[in-house]
Amino acid sequence: MALYVLFSHPAERGYRAGLCSKAAFFLLLAATLTYIPPLLVAFRSHGFWLKRSSYEEQPSVRFQHQVLLVALLGPEPGAFLAWSTFPAFNRLLGHHLRVPLVSTREEDRNQDGKMDMLHFRLELPLQSTEHILGIQLILTFSYELHVSQPLFFLLQMSTFVMQSMAFLQSSFAVPGSQLHVNGDLRLQQKQPLSYSGLDVRYNVSVINGTSPFAHDYDLTRIVAAYQERNVTTVLSDPNPIWLVGRAAEAPFVINAVVRYPVEVISYPFCFWEMIKFAWIQYVSILLIFLWVFERIKIFVFQNQVVTTIPVSVPRGEVSKEHLS
Incomplete structure (x- = not known):
């Protein structure tokens, strides 16, 4: 068996x-x-x-309709025209003030509730004897990031809000008729963002538009103070195109497209x-x-x-x- x-x-x-x-x-x-x-x-x-990590997020960016423009004239050294959306600054300009025609439009191409780009157009009227050799332009934005990080069965939320700017500067040897710009408003971090709470330390105006003093509108001081921040935005790869051949009495035109791309955000790990x-x-x-x-x-x-x-x-x- x-x-x-x-x-x-x-x-x-x-x-x-x-x-x-x-x-x-x-x-x-x-x-x-x-x-x-x-x-x-x-x-x-x-x-x-691991002390820091990163994630991708589409920031919530809105143009604040604040503009500061300085147009360098030639051939006389030191000649310029200027204008801003700040009445206090305009009063300081005297005969250098020249009011342009400005039109703006923001687009939300993917319909996700967040704007994707800004179309900015400025037409600066000129006399037949005036010629533009350079442009300095500041545009200000409201910039928000909403961070969500999982913690066990909870969801940690943090919010970062700041007032930022895009600074454009272009100069050429020959007088121009138009300046075309197409760039990205990129985030620059010197330190990671907080993973929790509300961060509003930079939610202050880039330009003190209520100040009656001329030094508060000096571009050197504005840019230097802005660069002291740990988190800023910069107009990246603007690719300026300078067109020549302006007709008499025709305005100088600035056409700018500023995109709000998805950013890689750095933040510190929690315990x-x-x-x-x-x-x-x-x-x-x-x-x-x-x-x-x-x-x-x-x-x-x-x-x-x-x-x-x-x-x-x-x-x-x-x-x-x-x-x-």
């Missing part, structure tokens, strides 16, 4: 020894070499404590995010050490490299006799 294996279960073998024996010392040494080296390997391989990424790295290395030292312990005890008393232990059961 043929016999078949109808049922089987594994059997465990225990090894008894005193707590002050060589076997106990070996287990302590093996445990130390199992759990501590993976931590050292993960830490020394860099990137164990639990640091632990999550550190734990993943540690455990991935620990599994290898656990497998290796488990084989080493089986070899040492099966071959009696350290003196112990082998006993049979039913799986899932450990009697008091075996523990004594």
Whole structure:
């Protein structure tokens, strides 16, 4: 009659020894070499404590309809025309003031509720004897970022709000009739944004439009103060095209397209995010050490490299006799 294996279960073998024996010392040494080296390997391989990360977001940008224009005239040195949306500055200009025709339009091309670009057109009237050799232009924007980061079953939210600007400067050796610009309003970070709370430290006007003092409208001071911020925007790759051949009495025209692209935002990790990424790295290395030292312990005890008393232990059961 043929016999078949109808049922089987594994059997465990225990090894008894005193707590002050060589076997106990070996287990302590093996445990130390199992759990501590993976931590050292993960830490020394860099990137164990990740302190910052990044994410992509479409900022909420709106043009504030604040403009400051300085047009450099030639050939007389120091001659210029200027205009702004700030009445206090215009009163300081005297005969240098020239009021242009301005039209703007913002587009939301993908219909996601956030504007994607600004179309800006400025027509500066000129006399037949006036010629434009250079342009300095400031446009201001409201810039908002809404950060959402998961934390266990919660969702952390933070908001960053600031008043920013796009500065355009172009000059050429020959008088122009039009200036065409097409660039991106890019975010520049000197430090990561906060992962929680409301950050409004830069939610102040770039230009103090209520000041009666001329030095508050000096472009050098405005740009220098703006660059002191840790977070700014800059008109990137404007690709200015300078057209010549202006007809008599025709205005000088500035056509600008400013795009609001998706940005890569840098932010610092919170405590639990640091632990999550550190734990993943540690455990991935620990599994290898656990497998290796488990084989080493089986070899040492099966071959009696350290003196112990082998006993049979039913799986899932450990009697008091075996523990004594």
